[in-house]
Amino acid sequence: MIEPVYRAADDRYQSGMTYRRAGRSGIFLPAISLGLWHNFGDVDTLADSKRKLHHAFDCGINHFDLANNYGPSDGSAEETFGRVMKTSLAPYRDELFISTKAGHDMWPGPYGTWGSRKSLMASLDQSLRRMNLEYVDIFYSHRYDPGTPLEETMQALVDIVRQGKALYVGISKYPPEAARRAYEYLREHDVPCLLYQGRYNLFNTEPADLHILEQARENGAGFIAFSPLAQGLLTNRYLEGIPADSRIARGGFLKASALTDETLAKIRALNDIALQRGQTLAEMAIAWLLKDDWVTSVIVGASSVAQLDDNLKALQHTDFSEEELQQITSVLTGV
Numbered sequence: 001m002i003e004p005v006y007r008a009a010d011d012r013y014q015s016g017m018t019y020r021r022a023g024r025s026g027i028f029l030p031a032i033s034l035g036l037w038h039n040f041g042d043v044d045t046l047a048d049s050k051r052k053l054h055h056a057f058d059c060g061i062n063h064f065d066l067a068n069n070y071g072p073s074d075g076s077a078e079e080t081f082g083r084v085m086k087t088s089l090a091p092y093r094d095e096l097f098i099s100t101k102a103g104h105d106m107w108p109g110p111y112g113t114w115g116s117r118k119s120l121m122a123s124l125d126q127s128l129r130r131m132n133l134e135y136v137d138i139f140y141s142h143r144y145d146p147g148t149p150l151e152e153t154m155q156a157l158v159d160i161v162r163q164g165k166a167l168y169v170g171i172s173k174y175p176p177e178a179a180r181r182a183y184e185y186l187r188e189h190d191v192p193c194l195l196y197q198g199r200y201n202l203f204n205t206e207p208a209d210l211h212i213l214e215q216a217r218e219n220g221a222g223f224i225a226f227s228p229l230a231q232g233l234l235t236n237r238y239l240e241g242i243p244a245d246s247r248i249a250r251g252g253f254l255k256a257s258a259l260t261d262e263t264l265a266k267i268r269a270l271n272d273i274a275l276q277r278g279q280t281l282a283e284m285a286i287a288w289l290l291k292d293d294w295v296t297s298v299i300v301g302a303s304s305v306a307q308l309d310d311n312l313k314a315l316q317h318t319d320f321s322e323e324e325l326q327q328i329t330s331v332l333t334g335v
């Protein structure tokens, strides 16, 4: 069968997506971005991955978040993206904001992990080849490396920008003191940090509690939230047990042990609040992150187009009454 040629929806910027400025930069990102950590590897079908990527772009999602090791297998999400890039998204390259990262285990030996200059430079070259790209829009240090001088990691980021292989740089999961030094180093070398990427959701409020959001803002960086649905826990996915095609059942970082009776009770109570608001729990969890402008964008994962559509509906109702916020706090704290 001859595949139809993809043509992006003409109304992709009028379909309800909003765009937020990343820190004190010239860059706007969609309030909802799509991440390829799961659901785009070589264990998934290319046709499905393509469908989700096309649909996302048709709905105004122009930011795709990747990393060297996304899959499974490692590197295969970048390969999938590269194939879609080559066959359908290439004409839209200048509308897209594409990220990748290095810092977690990727290839054997001492250079396939952490934050040395050797590792970051080699990894980005591999990523560009897999993704069929000449440059990425943002390259992240995926995690703070306590064994490598921070200056070495940051100088590698600076040089990557100077080489034209990335337009901007970012840091992910850095503890506050390391983040402070990273912001300073990058600023002093005229490559200001564009984004801090951190795990932020109703079950994990560390970025607010540890003032990471505030610190990003003070340093002119945007904050981009990952795992907004706690990998699917903050949805209706597990209300009736563990579906066979779910992330828990497929095996990986999210374990069945995360579904304790206490957590399930919280999920049910949050689900009730969401229903009162006329939303699904997934919509409410995303809306809760977007309710104020501290968050530049929320990176969702989705195993289907239907999930993506549900998540996008969050944008239609991001206001919360004081009473709703109190109800949510009381569910989370048990007080």
Ligand SMILES: NC(=O)c1ccc[n+]([C@@H]2O[C@H](COP(=O)([O-])OP(=O)(O)OC[C@H]3O[C@@H](n4cnc5c(N)ncnc54)[C@H](OP(=O)(O)O)[C@@H]3O)[C@@H](O)[C@H]2O)c1
Pocket (backbone or CB within 6 Å): 034, 035, 036, 037, 038, 039, 065, 066, 142, 172, 173, 197, 198, 225, 226, 227, 228, 229, 230, 231, 232, 233, 235, 236, 237, 245, 246, 247, 248, 282, 283, 299, 300, 301, 302, 303, 304, 306, 307, 308, 310, 311
């Ligand atoms: N910087 C880092 O270290 C880091 C770490 C993790 C993630 N990230 C980034 O953040 C992205 C998102 O992370 P994540 O995948 O954990 O995000 P998430 O949005 O918290 O979880 C996505 C999962 O939730 C379920 N889901 C999504 N929408 C749903 C809906 N409307 N209703 C019911 N279930 C729904 C799906 O699970 P099922 O598969 O069960 O359907 C989906 O695979 C990643 O792809 C990656 O780009 C970055």
